Amino acid sequence: MTSTPSGLAARLWADNADLAAVCLAHPFVTGISDGTLPRERFASYVAQDAFFLEAFARAYALAVAYSRDRASLEAFADMLAGVREELRLHDSYAARWGIDLAAVEPVAATLAYTDFLIATASLGDVGLTCAAMTPCMRLYAYLGQALSGRSQETYGEWITTYAAPEFDALAATLERLLDRHATATPAVCRAYRRAMQLELAFFEGAYGQDGGR
Structure with a gap:
């Protein structure tokens, strides 16, 4: 069942619905x-996504380090475990298609996103870190659910993963x-919007218009 964000998370998702719609209609996503x-x-x-996810995992690790209560620490640790599962999916793609993930050179859009995540998480403001990381998770869940039921062989596993x-x-x-640790400051709103913009840039790069997430 699809969950519905509430509180600040709901407001930020609604405020950035324009970018979510552009991502859903992007030729990379429609091609999937x-x-x-x-x-x-x-x-x-x-x-490129494997490189990105390693940085995403490091941002979670920084959130663990800066957490001030046990519940948040444990929640971020669980989220880090979820990234490991995504990386295993990428490993399976790499094995099937002969992709050498160790030889990946991140392109400009990928580096822009990973640098943004690490720089934000390094500030130690857990709420701001959540604002920078939440768009990736909610956007991919949104895309997976929107594409759910498209039973085509080539990219069905991708759809199933994110629709789950x-x-x-x-x-x-x-x-x-995010709701627990952040408030609707200009910095939080900017971080969320910036992450959504970087997600769109990633799809544009993946489609050959720029070069990466």
């Missing part, structure tokens, strides 16, 4: 939906952490 996305573009995406209730639950957990 109908199976027409060229495999070489998806392979490049997988390589388990992934939606991870997104909801991060949104609850």
Whole structure:
């Protein structure tokens, strides 16, 4: 079942619905939906996304380090475990398609996103870190659920992963952490918006318009 964000998380998601809609309509995403996305573009995406996810995991680790209560510490640790599962999915893609993840050179858009995440998480403001990280989780749950039921062989596993209730639950957990630790300051709103913009830039890069998440 799809969860509905509440509180600040709901407000920020609604405020950025324009970017979510652009992502859903992007040719990279529609190509995943109908199976027409060229495999070489998806392979490049997988390589860049694996690099991105390692930085995402490090941002979670920093959130663990800066957590001031045990419940938040444990929740961020669980979220970090979820990233490990995503990385295993990428490893399976790499094995099947002959992608050398160790040789990945991050492109400009990927580096822009990872630098943003690490720089934000390094500030030690857990609420701001949540604002920078939540868009990735909620956007992918949104995309997966929107594409759910598209039974095509090539990218069906990608759709199933992000449409799964388990992934939606991870997104909801991060949104609850955002609601707990953040307030609607200009910095928090900017961080959320910036992450959404970087997600769109990633799809543009993956489609060959720039070069990465």
